[in-house]
Amino acid sequence: MHAFVMRDIGVGGRERVADPTPSRGDVIIAPAYSGLCGTDVHMFHEGTLTRKSSLPVVMGHEFVGTVVEIGSGDQVRPYGETDQLRVGDHVSVEPLLPCNSCSQCLRGRSNLCSDWSHLGILDDGCWADLVRVPAVRATKLPDGVSLYDAALAEPLACAVNFVVQRGRVRTGETVLIVGAGPIGLLSVAMAKAAGAERILVSEPQANRRASAERVGATLTIDPLAHDIVDATRAATNGAGPDVVVEASGSSTAVAQAIAAAAPGSRVVLSGLGSGGTTALDTNSIVTKELTVMGGFASRWAMSTGLAAIAAGHVRTDDLVTSVRPWSHAEQAMHDMVADPTTCKILFDHSL
Numbered sequence: 001m002h003a004f005v006m007r008d009i010g011v012g013g014r015e016r017v018a019d020p021t022p023s024r025g026d027v028i029i030a031p032a033y034s035g036l037c038g039t040d041v042h043m044f045h046e047g048t049l050t051r052k053s054s055l056p057v058v059m060g061h062e063f064v065g066t067v068v069e070i071g072s073g074d075q076v077r078p079y080g081e082t083d084q085l086r087v088g089d090h091v092s093v094e095p096l097l098p099c100n101s102c103s104q105c106l107r108g109r110s111n112l113c114s115d116w117s118h119l120g121i122l123d124d125g126c127w128a129d130l131v132r133v134p135a136v137r138a139t140k141l142p143d144g145v146s147l148y149d150a151a152l153a154e155p156l157a158c159a160v161n162f163v164v165q166r167g168r169v170r171t172g173e174t175v176l177i178v179g180a181g182p183i184g185l186l187s188v189a190m191a192k193a194a195g196a197e198r199i200l201v202s203e204p205q206a207n208r209r210a211s212a213e214r215v216g217a218t219l220t221i222d223p224l225a226h227d228i229v230d231a232t233r234a235a236t237n238g239a240g241p242d243v244v245v246e247a248s249g250s251s252t253a254v255a256q257a258i259a260a261a262a263p264g265s266r267v268v269l270s271g272l273g274s275g276g277t278t279a280l281d282t283n284s285i286v287t288k289e290l291t292v293m294g295g296f297a298s299r300w301a302m303s304t305g306l307a308a309i310a311a312g313h314v315r316t317d318d319l320v321t322s323v324r325p326w327s328h329a330e331q332a333m334h335d336m337v338a339d340p341t342t343c344k345i346l347f348d349h350s351l
């Protein structure tokens with residue numbers, strides 16, 4: 001088969017590689033759609049999250065596809081699914097591979113596993129004709145949800161973690177999302193699905209602000225033109241947001257998230273920066289008694305994300321700014337950095 005292989009930092013491309021073979025309990029999936037994620041770009045250009053010992057590795061971790069081969073043995077099924085996967089099933093994949101036996105895994109915190117792997121980062125991923133996946137990480141799409149509908153289910157599961165599991169957004173609350181890239185936009189959709197009354201979005205790019213309004217933002221703010229603290233106070237009768245989700249990873253956005261958070265509110269930092277340290281206004285955190293927390297990847301959130309898609313809360317078209325073949329991944333990673341208006345670049349594996 002062919003695959004996009006990363007050989008070293010900044011070095012990679014389409015290559016011919018051996019087909020994957022399923023181990024016990026695995027399935028082989030032919031990806032239909034895969035996404036380009038900021039993590040891929042950081043990994044390819046800076047080596048973020050991957051390890052030298054894992055290279056070469058097939059990149060790509062956000063995907064849906066069709067089961068084409070079944071490994072031996074019984075499959076462990078997630079989310080109470082009772083049927084074993086069969087050839088032809090459409091599935092969405094959670095790419096983080098937990099060990100399922102460390103103390104974090106045993107507490108259900110699979111994304112904090114001490115011995116984790118990850119498709120597309122430490123294990124071969126989905127920018128390829130075929131990918132091997134443990135069946136427990138492949139969830140069947142609900143009836144009536146197409147592969148295209150579910151194309152963003154993986155980043156959506158991350159937004160479920162940030163907004164619902166970490167941020168605990170409740171009915172009637174005001175949520176501020178800082179950064180309207182794919183994770184920010186999916187966080188808007190999940191905040192709306194969770195019953196947030198006001199959803200404020202801070203984003204410097206006009207086209208992304210327009211996308212935020214399409215997915216459910218009640219007010220968008222250009223942080224280059226307006227003071228984010230003044231704007232969020234004005235929109236909330238002076239109260240400020242109950243929950244802030246920082247979804248860009250830039251130090252400026254983190255500072256804005258802390259500054260705009262209302263006293264007593266929850267702040268979820270979900271954006272991975274480019275490494276190094278970011279200064280925080282700790283006096284604000286102390287005197288406002290903020291609960292500041294991280295959010296990383298997803299934690300058994302795929303079924304919630306797929307339910308949100310089935311209910312019509314998330315539409316692939318609202319986020320995708322370009323559709324390409326996966327073999328163009330290197331150019332796509334370049335374009336994503338060079339063009340700040342880019343939102344989601346989707347790879348259609350039939351192209």
Ligand SMILES: [Zn+2]
Pocket residue numbers: 037038039061062155
């Ligand atoms: Zn991702």
Ligand SMILES: [Zn+2]
Pocket residue numbers: 098099100101102103104105106112113114115116
């Ligand atoms: Zn573990």
